[in-house]
Amino acid sequence: MLDSAELVAFAPSTDLERSRAFYTDVAGLEFIEQTPFACVFRSGSTMLRVTAVAELTPQPFTVLGWAVTDVRAAVAELRGRGVEFLTFDTLPQDTDKIWTTPGGRIAWFTDPDGNVLSLTEFTGD
Numbered sequence: 624m625l626d627s628a629e630l631v632a633f634a635p636s637t638d639l640e641r642s643r644a645f646y647t648d649v650a651g652l653e654f655i656e657q658t659p660f661a662c663v664f665r666s667g668s669t670m671l672r673v674t675a676v677a678e679l680t681p682q683p684f685t686v687l688g689w690a691v692t693d694v695r696a697a698v699a700e701l702r703g704r705g706v707e708f709l710t711f712d713t714l715p716q717d718t719d720k721i722w723t724t725p726g727g728r729i730a731w732f733t734d735p736d737g738n739v740l741s742l743t744e745f746t747g748d
Contacts, residue, residue, distance in 0.1 A: 630669055634687050634738050635676040636662070641735045642673045649704045650734075681737030688741035694721055694728045697742045706732050709739070 636642040643662045647654045652664040652671065664671040666689065691697040698708060698719055708720040709731040716722045721730045727745040734740060 632666075632669055632671045632687055634671065634673050634734065634736075635679050636673045636734075636736050637676060637679050638735070639673065639675050645735050646671070646673060649701065649706060679736055681733070682739065685731065685739045685741045687738065688743055691742050691744055694730055694742050694744035695719060697744075698730050701732065701742075708732050 634642075639657060639662050643654065643657060646652045646662065646664050652666050655663040655665055655670070657663070660675055662673045664673070671687070689697075698721065702708070710716055710720055711722075711731070714722045719730070721728050726747065727743055729744075730742045732740055732742075
């Protein structure tokens, strides 16, 4: 039943105005609307609802990610918009903070609330 339904992604935020600026100006997502409860964006065919929460403890793992065709280009573009990428001591990341896996390359960053986001280039190796 759900295999043919459109997926809706959610991310929490303690400041919708700040999140709106980040997801439109930095991430480049299409802004749809803002209510007192959420900012709504479109990324490809997926709706992202950044939902207002009173308090938030960011999780130490990826909560939202994008599949990109060229992770190095995406990292460079986001760096140009002020994004700092994360380093994990347990992963062998290169100088661009990209981890190469058997199936692709991954880079992580955070939104203004500390939610961990990722970029993945699937290589199929």
